[in-house]
Amino acid sequence: MNKLSFKLGVFIFTIIIIVEAILFLFLYTNLASSRVEEVLENLLARGNSHRDVLEKRFDESTLNHVALMESEAESLVVITDENKEVIVNSEPLSSEIKALLDEPLTDVSHSGKVLDEEWRTSQYVAAVSPITIEGEKIGYVYMFSPTMAVQRVINQLTNQFLLVGFIAFLLTIVAIFILSHFITRPLVRMKKATEGLAEGREQVNLSYKHNDELGQLAQSIVTLSNELERLKQDRKDFLASISHELRTPLTYIKGYSTIASRTGITEEERNHYLTIIKEETEHVTQLVKNLFDLAKMDQNEFTIDKRPVSLCDLLGKVHEKMSPILLEYDLALHITCDTKVIVNVDAERFQQVLLNLLDNSIKHAPPHSNIYMIVQIKGGRVAVTVRDEGEGIPESELPFIFERLYRVDKSRSREFGGSGLGLSIVKEIIEKHGGEVQARSSLGEGTSMTIVLKKEDLLSYE
Ligand SMILES: Nc1ncnc2c1ncn2[C@@H]1O[C@H](COP(=O)(O)OP(=O)(O)O)[C@@H](O)[C@H]1O
Numbered sequence: 001m002n003k004l005s006f007k008l009g010v011f012i013f014t015i016i017i018i019v020e021a022i023l024f025l026f027l028y029t030n031l032a033s034s035r036v037e038e039v040l041e042n043l044l045a046r047g048n049s050h051r052d053v054l055e056k057r058f059d060e061s062t063l064n065h066v067a068l069m070e071s072e073a074e075s076l077v078v079i080t081d082e083n084k085e086v087i088v089n090s091e092p093l094s095s096e097i098k099a100l101l102d103e104p105l106t107d108v109s110h111s112g113k114v115l116d117e118e119w120r121t122s123q124y125v126a127a128v129s130p131i132t133i134e135g136e137k138i139g140y141v142y143m144f145s146p147t148m149a150v151q152r153v154i155n156q157l158t159n160q161f162l163l164v165g166f167i168a169f170l171l172t173i174v175a176i177f178i179l180s181h182f183i184t185r186p187l188v189r190m191k192k193a194t195e196g197l198a199e200g201r202e203q204v205n206l207s208y209k210h211n212d213e214l215g216q217l218a219q220s221i222v223t224l225s226n227e228l229e230r231l232k233q234d235r236k237d238f239l240a241s242i243s244h245e246l247r248t249p250l251t252y253i254k255g256y257s258t259i260a261s262r263t264g265i266t267e268e269e270r271n272h273y274l275t276i277i278k279e280e281t282e283h284v285t286q287l288v289k290n291l292f293d294l295a296k297m298d299q300n301e302f303t304i305d306k307r308p309v310s311l312c313d314l315l316g317k318v319h320e321k322m323s324p325i326l327l328e329y330d331l332a333l334h335i336t337c338d339t340k341v342i343v344n345v346d347a348e349r350f351q352q353v354l355l356n357l358l359d360n361s362i363k364h365a366p367p368h369s370n371i372y373m374i375v376q377i378k379g380g381r382v383a384v385t386v387r388d389e390g391e392g393i394p395e396s397e398l399p400f401i402f403e404r405l406y407r408v409d410k411s412r413s414r415e416f417g418g419s420g421l422g423l424s425i426v427k428e429i430i431e432k433h434g435g436e437v438q439a440r441s442s443l444g445e446g447t448s449m450t451i452v453l454k455k456e457d458l459l460s461y462e
């Protein structure tokens with residue numbers, strides 16, 4: 001029995017039973033002792049009232065009258081003289097009564113005294129009231145009541161307690177059963193739902209709608225299942241796109257290598273085909289490298305090693321790297337950067353980001369146009385903008401360009417060897433730095449991509 005409902009039930013049950021037992025015991029002893037006290041007080045009061053009568057008239061007829069009155073009752077009365085010699089008794093005296101009569105009396109006041117309270121062990125409880133006339137003790141009124149009466153009262157009480165206790169016990173069990181069932185049933189359902197999820201079942205249906213912790217848990221499980229579903233779909237889409245991406249250059253490579261290996265073609269033709277093969281191979285290599293980077297980012301193995309770097313120097317390096325291709329398309333790159341901006345970034349990754357952005361601008365800018373790289377300090381944060389005068393991105397596409405493998409114009413992008421991973425890598429790297437990327441574009445006018453770093457990463461500037 002390892003069920004939660006059982007454990008919970010046993011736990012609550014034990015606690016309630018202990019509390020109930022303590023309460024019952026307390027109540028029982030209190031009630032029992034007050035009942036016994038009541039009986040003893042009654043006995044004493046009765047003895048005292050006999051005594052009062054006798055103090056008024058202490059003669060034979062009164063004595064007999066008292067004895068007669070008591071003979072009808074369950075209790076019995078014994079009246080003695082001052083030396084405890086029996087004068088009259090309402091019933092014959094048993095040995096136990098005699099023994100009690102023989103016991104010496106010490107400090108008995110006029111209001112009397114309870115002699116024997118041992119109702120559990122002895123046959124009688126007893127009380128004595130002294131008869132005093134004109135300051136002189138002339139005898140005693142002894143009252144005896146069989147403990148049977150007290151015991152009967154206590155037995156009755158015990159029986160009532162047992163009955164009530166039993167009912168309480170049953171009610172406790174039923175209440176706990178319902179309660180634990182009520183609490184654990186949604187949990188059991190959630191357990192089944194998550195097992196279903198693990199087995200790959202699509203939909204999770206949890207109808208627990210209350211707004212308590214269990215309701216929140218159920219809601220989390222539903223959210224989790226939806227998220228899982230979305231991830232599965234994403235993975236499927238991604239794999240499909242990847243295989244497509246890889247297949248295209250491989251088809252080219254295969255086709256051109258077949259043609260290049262043919263006999264009877266000119267050296268020039270062969271070189272042309274080999275160049276295409278080389279380009280496509282580079283494309284695949286780049287694609288695989290990018291995918292590998294993204295995979296590392298997903299597994300959090302992609303570490304950012306931040307160091308103080310001169311941002312303007314970094315832009316200069318990027319310019320230098322890109323100058324052959326800028327020359328090729330006759331593009332002018334204008335860099336606006338204050339002499340000393342020191343930022344805390346991973347220089348290599350940051351360079352990769354700038355190269356990716358610049359690469360996009362070069363691909364989309366018309367020949368002989370301008371590209372700008374501008375560094376600005378805004379509100380204590382450093383912003384780097386790469387802007388071109390290219391064809392721009394339609395507004396409806398703008399939200400998606402950072403998604404993996406997303407390209408606005410597939411065929412055109414392929415011409416340049418793009419696979420739609422560049423911007424997603426930019427975004428990942430910048431977010432790992434704690435910064436953000438903003439894209440702004442208007443069709444026919446150009447595109448501008450801005451990277452804004454965290455405040456803390458701007459170390460100093462002049
Ligand atoms: N400067 C830009 N001008 C116009 N379109 C752009 C620019 N930068 C990115 N894009 C669009 O966003 C898409 C995604 O960019 P990217 O992730 O770098 O992929 P790739 O460059 O491999 O195509 C590109 O295919 C292109 O359609």
Ligand SMILES: [Mg+2]
Pocket residue numbers: 356359360418420421422423
């Ligand atoms: Mg790109």
